[in-house]
Amino acid sequence: MLNPKNKVTLVTGSGKRIGKHIAISLAKTGSKIIIHYNESEEEALETVEIINSNGGSAYPIKANLEYSNEIFMMVDSIKKKYGSLDIIINNASKFNKDTVENIEITEWDKMMAINFKAPFILAHLMYKNFNKKNIGKIINIGDWRTARKKRFSYGVSKSALSGLTKSLAISMAPNIQVNEIALGAILSPSDSKTKVKINLGPSNRPGTLDEVYSTVISLITNDFITGEKILLDGGLHLQ
Numbered sequence: 001m002l003n004p005k006n007k008v009t010l011v012t013g014s015g016k017r018i019g020k021h022i023a024i025s026l027a028k029t030g031s032k033i034i035i036h037y038n039e040s041e042e043e044a045l046e047t048v049e050i051i052n053s054n055g056g057s058a059y060p061i062k063a064n065l066e067y068s069n070e071i072f073m074m075v076d077s078i079k080k081k082y083g084s085l086d087i088i089i090n091n092a093s094k095f096n097k098d099t100v101e102n103i104e105i106t107e108w109d110k111m112m113a114i115n116f117k118a119p120f121i122l123a124h125l126m127y128k129n130f131n132k133k134n135i136g137k138i139i140n141i142g143d144w145r146t147a148r149k150k151r152f153s154y155g156v157s158k159s160a161l162s163g164l165t166k167s168l169a170i171s172m173a174p175n176i177q178v179n180e181i182a183l184g185a186i187l188s189p190s191d192s193k194t195k196v197k198i199n200l201g202p203s204n205r206p207g208t209l210d211e212v213y214s215t216v217i218s219l220i221t222n223d224f225i226t227g228e229k230i231l232l233d234g235g236l237h238l239q
């Protein structure tokens with residue numbers, strides 16, 4: 001069983017919402033957290049301050065995941081600072097409205113780069129540079145529904161991520177387990193103060209940030225689950 005204490009964890013897109021909550025919660029286990037951000041510098045530095053001021057360990061790194069060279073530089077910085085990378089939470093995501101008819105190819109490229117290619121490059125670099133012999137974990141944050149008419153490129157990118165998860169699980173076994181958490185409606189406390197139209201499903205309520213984290217930590221500490229897509233959607237997929 002992997003104990004996250006003193007392990008180096010990269011959480012992409014961890015300046016806000018789900019990524020921020022995962023990072024802060026994991027820091028309480030003693031994991032060394034890398035706070036990745038691109039545009040949300042203020043929020044990311046605030047997350048670092050919260051973790052460090054409460055006795056945890058957090059370090060911020062800026063990288064635009066659209067560009068492969070910035071991912072390589074980020075991992076190189078991690079290698080120089082920590083010498084290891086044990087856990088990756090691929091939380092960063094791009095979310096646009098488009099259809100197969102009106103899609104802009106430049107936006108398609110950005111969507112695929114951030115939602116699909118970046119998780120692959122990170123896994124490749126993790127395996128190549130750090131974890132061939134040591135236990136490691138990769139958790140991809142996906143979506144409960146990938147066939148989307150009005151968010152076409154987003155849906156395709158998340159579908160590709162699901163396929164990547166399974167292929168990585170086979171290729172990186174037996175020491176690295178790779179899984180996906182496919183989210184339904186997840187609201188933070190600040191979200192609940194606004195009126196948001198969402199499909200709640202059989203559970204008749206949105207999921208919470210704590211429920212996302214509890215799923216993350218269960219996958220981190222279980223070495224016998226790999227290649228799985230965990231549907232954290234309150235039963236939306238049953239409808």
